[in-house]
Amino acid sequence: MTILHVTRREFIVALGGAMAWPSVARAQQSDRVRRVGILMPLAEDDPYDQARLAAFLQGLQETGWSVGRNLRIDVRWGYGDVGRIRRSAMALTALTPDVILAVGTNQAVALQQASRTVPVVFTAVSDPAGGGLVESLTRPRGNLTGFSLLGFGTSAKWLELLKEIAPSVTRAAVLRSTSPSGFDTFGAIQAVAPSLGVDASPVGVQGTGDIERSITAFARFSNGGLIVVPNATTIVHRELIISLAAQLHLPAVYGYRVFVTSGGLICYGPDMVDQHRRAAAYVDRILKGEKPGDLPVQAPTKYELAINLKTAEALGLHFPPTLLARADEVIE
Numbered sequence: 001m002t003i004l005h006v007t008r009r010e011f012i013v014a015l016g017g018a019m020a021w022p023s024v025a026r027a028q029q030s031d032r033v034r035r036v037g038i039l040m041p042l043a044e045d046d047p048y049d050q051a052r053l054a055a056f057l058q059g060l061q062e063t064g065w066s067v068g069r070n071l072r073i074d075v076r077w078g079y080g081d082v083g084r085i086r087r088s089a090m091a092l093t094a095l096t097p098d099v100i101l102a103v104g105t106n107q108a109v110a111l112q113q114a115s116r117t118v119p120v121v122f123t124a125v126s127d128p129a130g131g132g133l134v135e136s137l138t139r140p141r142g143n144l145t146g147f148s149l150l151g152f153g154t155s156a157k158w159l160e161l162l163k164e165i166a167p168s169v170t171r172a173a174v175l176r177s178t179s180p181s182g183f184d185t186f187g188a189i190q191a192v193a194p195s196l197g198v199d200a201s202p203v204g205v206q207g208t209g210d211i212e213r214s215i216t217a218f219a220r221f222s223n224g225g226l227i228v229v230p231n232a233t234t235i236v237h238r239e240l241i242i243s244l245a246a247q248l249h250l251p252a253v254y255g256y257r258v259f260v261t262s263g264g265l266i267c268y269g270p271d272m273v274d275q276h277r278r279a280a281a282y283v284d285r286i287l288k289g290e291k292p293g294d295l296p297v298q299a300p301t302k303y304e305l306a307i308n309l310k311t312a313e314a315l316g317l318h319f320p321p322t323l324l325a326r327a328d329e330v331i332e
Contacts, residue, residue, distance in 0.1 A: 033072050034065075034287050037092040037100035039085070039107040041078045041232040048235060048258045049077075049103070052123075055273040056101060059280025065287070080236035082106055089114040099286045101279060102146070104232055108133055112144060119292045121282045122146035123275050124230075126185060128297050137297040145282065145292040147275050148299050150255070155185040155229070156192045157268055158253045162225045163196050165266060165317055166251040169225040171199050173218045175211070175241065177233035178204035185229050200227075211237055212244065219248035230255035230269060238262050249315055260306040260331060265315065267307075270300030304328050 038056070042049040053075070057067075065071040074095055076088035089110035092100055099119040102108040108122035112133060125133060126149045134140035137148075162169055172193070174186050186202045193200040203214045218224055226245055228234050234241060235258065242263045245252040254260065255269040282295055306329040307319055324330065 033070055035072045035074070035095065035097040036060075036283060036287075037095060037097040038073060038075045039078065039088055039092060039100060039102050039111060040075065041080065041085070041104040041107055042236060043079050044077045046236075048256075051273055052103060052276045055276040056280050056283075059277040060283065063280060063284040065284065078104075078107060078232065080232045082110075086110045086113070093118050099283050099292075101283060102144075103276070105131065105149075106232060108144060108146070112142075115143070117143055119286050120144045120146070121279055121286065121292065123279050124149045124272060126150055134297055139293070140295065140297060141293040143292055145295045145297055147279055147282075148297055149230070149270065150185065150300070153188065154255075154269065154303075155188040155227075158227045158255065159189050159192055159196060159198060159200065161266060161268055161323075162227060162251060162253045163198065164323060165253075165312070165319060166225055168223055169251065170197060171218075171221065171224040172201070172227055173203045173214070173224065174200055174227045174229060175203050175205060175214070175234060176229035177231040178206050189227065205233060205237075207233070208237060208240060211240055215241070215244045215248065215250070219250055224250055226250050226252035228252055228254045228259065228264075230259075238264070246311070246314060251315060251317060257304045257306045257329070260308050260329075263308065263311060265308055265311045265317075266305075266319075268305050269303065271302035271304050274302045275300060306331065 040049045040053060067073055074092060076092055078085040078088060085106050093115040097118065099121060100111055102111050102120050102122040103124060105125045108125055111120050120143055122144060123146055125146060128134045128148055129137055133144050134142060159172060162172060174189055189200050205211045205214055228241055238259055239262060252265050254264045254267040256272065257267050260267045286292060305327050307327050308331045310332060312319055
């Protein structure tokens with residue numbers, strides 16, 4: 001059986017290590033080839049999405065699913081474009097797969113609108129219940145379940161970190177997408193802002209022009225800092241955001257490690273590679289007959305704190321020793 005819409009690199013990742021799978025795991029699977037759709041938010045050549053996809057495929061391998069033997073995969077890429085994501089969601093559901101992996105809120109929303117029957121496992125969704133994707137976190141009931149992106153306190157932690165590394169900050173711009181992918185993150189930031197002596201304001205962006213105008217305008221006044229909410233828009237344009245923050249001398253806190261490895265100052269957020277490996281276990285359970293509505297939405301279990309010393313030095317900032325000691329990764 002051939003694979004549709006999967007790059008040669010994905011095919012190699014999917015097949016890698018097949019000979020090492022336990023024979024017991026192989027015996028657990030049906031001889032019938034099952035079909036899994038995957039809706040990714042970024043570009044096909046984006047290394048961040050490639051890492052998340054590889055983790056998911058590895059998780060499937062570990063549960064005994066073999067591409068070409070008992071599994072067929074169809075992948076669609078969103079390129080950070082909502083219209084394209086909606087069209088891809090319709091195309092995937094039309095294939096009537098056994099289950100679809102939706103990476104991100106926009107992808108999950110598009111698939112929910114496209115079908116109320118095809119099982120969907122989502123990842124990186126900020127507020128699944130508040131956004132109407134599930135009836136409740138413990139009992140989703142519909143055709144969607146999965147893994148949430150952030151707890152309420154996580155986004156508040158971003159502002160606390162910003163004050164810890166840059167005590168002079170009294171203004172914080174919360175950069176987020178205008179699409180529904182960051183439901184209650186600003187509410188948590190706003191709740192703690194007065195106690196930290198910071199005036200926080202949301203800044204919605206859709207693309208390059210919005211990002212350049214918004215950050216440049218914000219930097220015209222002193223004592224400012226950025227909080228960059230992780231979503232498809234900010235991840236796609238991460239190099240631009242990081243570059244502007246450096247040029248305008250704005251300390252910035254990010255929600256994903258990929259921002260720091262790309263040159264950003266500091267991040268605190270869930271380990272997304274781990275989350276996509278865990279998502280494979282939910283897909284496996286659905287392929288074996290369980291219903292998504294009976295599987296509770298799970299919160300992140302692993303978080304990452306990463307800092308970039310080179311970026312800090314360029315901004316004239318010094319990380320407190322206690323913060324350095326807490327970091328999971330320090331980039332020099």
